[in-house]
Amino acid sequence: MGRLSTIISIVITCLLLIVLPIAILTFIVPTVHRIVDLDFISRKLFGMKIEEIVCLFCFLGIVLIALQIASLMLEERDILRTALIITTKCIIAFLILWMFGLGDPLSLGSVEREITMGRVGIKVSLDLQLVVILLLLGIIIDIVYSVVYLVEEKRREKILMEKGST
Amino acid sequence: MVKVSTVIKTTSVIIIFISLLLLFMFVLGFMTTIISVLNYTVYRGFDIEFDRAKGVVKIRATIPVKSYNPLPIRLGLKFEVLDGNRVIAEDEKEVLLDFGEEDTIDLQVTMNMSSVRQLERSKLITILRYTMLDLLSLTITMKMRVMIYG
Numbered sequence: 001m002g003r004l005s006t007i008i009s010i011v012i013t014c015l016l017l018i019v020l021p022i023a024i025l026t027f028i029v030p031t032v033h034r035i036v037d038l039d040f041i042s043r044k045l046f047g048m049k050i051e052e053i054v055c056l057f058c059f060l061g062i063v064l065i066a067l068q069i070a071s072l073m074l075e076e077r078d079i080l081r082t083a084l085i086i087t088t089k090c091i092i093a094f095l096i097l098w099m100f101g102l103g104d105p106l107s108l109g110s111v112e113r114e115i116t117m118g119r120v121g122i123k124v125s126l127d128l129q130l131v132v133i134l135l136l137l138g139i140i141i142d143i144v145y146s147v148v149y150l151v152e153e154k155r156r157e158k159i160l161m162e163k164g165s166t
Numbered sequence: 167m168v169k170v171s172t173v174i175k176t177t178s179v180i181i182i183f184i185s186l187l188l189l190f191m192f193v194l195g196f197m198t199t200i201i202s203v204l205n206y207t208v209y210r211g212f213d214i215e216f217d218r219a220k221g222v223v224k225i226r227a228t229i230p231v232k233s234y235n236p237l238p239i240r241l242g243l244k245f246e247v248l249d250g251n252r253v254i255a256e257d258e259k260e261v262l263l264d265f266g267e268e269d270t271i272d273l274q275v276t277m278n279m280s281s282v283r284q285l286e287r288s289k290l291i292t293i294l295r296y297t298m299l300d301l302l303s304l305t306i307t308m309k310m311r312v313m314i315y316g
Contacts, residue, residue, distance in 0.1 A: 128192065134185035141178035149171045 003072060010068050017061030021054040044115045046103035064091055077157055082150045086143050093139045100132045108132050194235040221279045225255075229271045233263035245273035 029050055032038055042050045067088045074081035097105035102113060109128035213226040225247065233239050242260040246253055255275035263269060 128189075131185050131188050131192065134181055134188070138178045138182035138185060141174060141181060145171055145174040145178060148174055152169065152171055 002076060006068055006072050010065055013061055013064045013068070017057045017064065021057040025050065025054045041115060045113050048103065060091060060095060064088055067091075077150070077153045079150065082146050085146045089139050089143050089146075093136055096132065096135050096139075100126075100128050102126070191235060191237055195239055197234050216279075218279070223277045223279060225275050225277075227273045229273070230268065231261065231263065231271060232268045233265060235263075236265050239263050241271075243271045243273060245275060247275055247277070 029038060039049050042048060042053060046053060048056070067084050071081050071084040071088070074084070094105060097108070100109040101107040102111045104111060109126070109132035112123070112125045114123040213228075215224040215226070217224065227245055229243060231241055233241070240260060240262050242258065244256065244258040246256045248254065255277050257273045257275050259271045259273060261269050261271060
């Protein structure tokens, strides 16, 4: 069950962090770019160009997939596997903070940005602190689960070994 | 006996599910706001009326709004006429919309004729914000530097 969920997670990571951003950059960005200056908007919102954002997503996606594949190759009772899972979840937490903070992870989802183009200006204030805190809480509890699961497996292994020796 | 790890896993799944549900609601609310802003852009022309008998100038803006959010959503619009950073006139309205409900927000500011000269170099600002369940909020401020010819 654990392995199956990891494989599903690898597929979802590949689709969301690699395939989807590249597809958006290839098919949607050139069309929208004719109407509005997307680079200007993405610089104002995230402080980065669209290509840089896609590169960041792809890099994190590859790192996450590598970590998940490595964790698949290890035994469930291996401490290294738990360490890899915790690292994966920390990267996901960073990605959530980065996305909801529009490039500023420390804002915890409470951001204010202003875009002025010609005679029209738009100022956007987002307050998603509740969602971000809930998601982070969920990830932290998931990390605790990984540690508790490892402790339980180790204890069970110890009991089985003791039974085997007697 | 239920294992501790199972309880922890279930708790984390429930929390993540609730947060994703809230996020989905936020996206729907965001859509409502964006569509309202686009509608507003389409209807951008302000209706200006000079009442020389009373010596006043009236600026009216009618903005159609529609909710795409399954939860009741509070949508507020503020219309400001600024001279530099100084507010010459302002009007604010708020509507509570249920799912699929359509409404229009009529905003109107009245100024003295003496303000017309100021009006020529002023800018109009519309502030649009929404709140869901008093928990998630979004504010969009549209600054439109519009020249007004009397």
